[in-house]
Amino acid sequence: MKQIQSPQNPLIKSLLLLQEKAKARKQSGTFLIEGQREITLALQGGYQLETVLFVPEMIATTSLQSQVPQSVTWIEISREVYQKLAYRDTTEGIIAVAKMQNHELETLILPQNPLLLVAEAIEKPGNLGALLRTADAVGADAVVIANPKTDLYNPNIVRSSVGCLFTNSIATGTSAEVISFLQQKNIAIYSATLQNANAYHENDYTGPTALVVGTEATGLTEAWREAATQNIIIPMSGTIDSMNVSVAAAILLFEAKRQRGFT
Missing domain, CATH: 3.30.1330.30 (Ribosomal protein L30/S12)
Structure with a gap:
C-alpha cells in the first residue's frame, strides 16, 4: 500500500x-x-x-x-x-x-406525487448545507437549487450537510429553467414571499408541490412571485419580518408532510 x-x-x-x-x-x-x-x-x-x-x-x-x-x-x-x-x-x-455527479434538471427522477424544496440564490454554504439536512429529515423527493451562488461541492456544504449532500436528489438550473421544469411537470409552485401571500398553513400541499424559498436579505425574485400557484407567508409576531432560510424551509416542509400523513 x-x-x-x-x-x-x-x-x-x-x-x-x-x-x-x-x-x-x-x-x-x-x-x-x-x-x-x-x-x-x-x-x-x-x-x-x-x-x-x-x-x-x-x-x-x-x-x-x-x-x-x-x-x-x-x-x-x-x-x-x-x-x-x-x-x-x-x-x-x-x-x-x-x-462529482450530474445535477442537471433533466436527470431528476421524481415519483408520481413529488414534494420538492426549491432554494433560489442561496449564498452561504452553511445555509445550503442546513437546507439539505432539512430536506433529508422531512423526506423531500428532491432539492432544486435555482441560480446557484456557491459551488455544490464546497467543503463547507459537505461538512454542514453532515452527509445529506449525498442522501438527497439534487438538481440545479436558472430560475427560468426551474420554473419551466415545474410547470411542464404540473407541479404547483408555492413561493415564500411577503407580497400577495396567504398564510402557509391555509394551502393544500397533498398534490405535486414545490416549496420555494429565497435569501433572507432579498427574498425571491419577481419571476417566482409571478409564477407561483400561490405566494405564501409564515406569520410572525416579532419585530423582524424574516428568519433563517433553513428554519423557514423546515416549517413549510413539515406542514406539507403533516398534510400527507408523514408517508
Whole structure:
C-alpha cells in the first residue's frame, strides 16, 4: 500500500487545491469527503470514489473497506498530512476523493406525487448545507437549487450537510429553467414571499408541490412571485419580518408532510 508522509507531496498539494478552489474541483470533476459516515453515505448515494487516504492509528478501516470497490486506491498518510487536508476540527483520520455527479434538471427522477424544496440564490454554504439536512429529515423527493451562488461541492456544504449532500436528489438550473421544469411537470409552485401571500398553513400541499424559498436579505425574485400557484407567508409576531432560510424551509416542509400523513 502506498504511503505519503509529507504535505509537500504533489498529490497532497493537488488535494489541497480541491479543498480551497472551486475552479480546481470543476476542472478535475472531483472533490473531497471527510469522515467515515459521510463516505458511507456517499457510497450509498451512488458516488464513485477514486482514492481513500487514512491515518492508520486514527481509524480502523476494516468496516469501510468492505463497502469500497476494490478499484479504489488506498493510501496511508501521516497525521501531519491529514491535519493539512482536514477541514473539520473534529477529525476521524479518513478522507476520500470522489467524482462529482450530474445535477442537471433533466436527470431528476421524481415519483408520481413529488414534494420538492426549491432554494433560489442561496449564498452561504452553511445555509445550503442546513437546507439539505432539512430536506433529508422531512423526506423531500428532491432539492432544486435555482441560480446557484456557491459551488455544490464546497467543503463547507459537505461538512454542514453532515452527509445529506449525498442522501438527497439534487438538481440545479436558472430560475427560468426551474420554473419551466415545474410547470411542464404540473407541479404547483408555492413561493415564500411577503407580497400577495396567504398564510402557509391555509394551502393544500397533498398534490405535486414545490416549496420555494429565497435569501433572507432579498427574498425571491419577481419571476417566482409571478409564477407561483400561490405566494405564501409564515406569520410572525416579532419585530423582524424574516428568519433563517433553513428554519423557514423546515416549517413549510413539515406542514406539507403533516398534510400527507408523514408517508
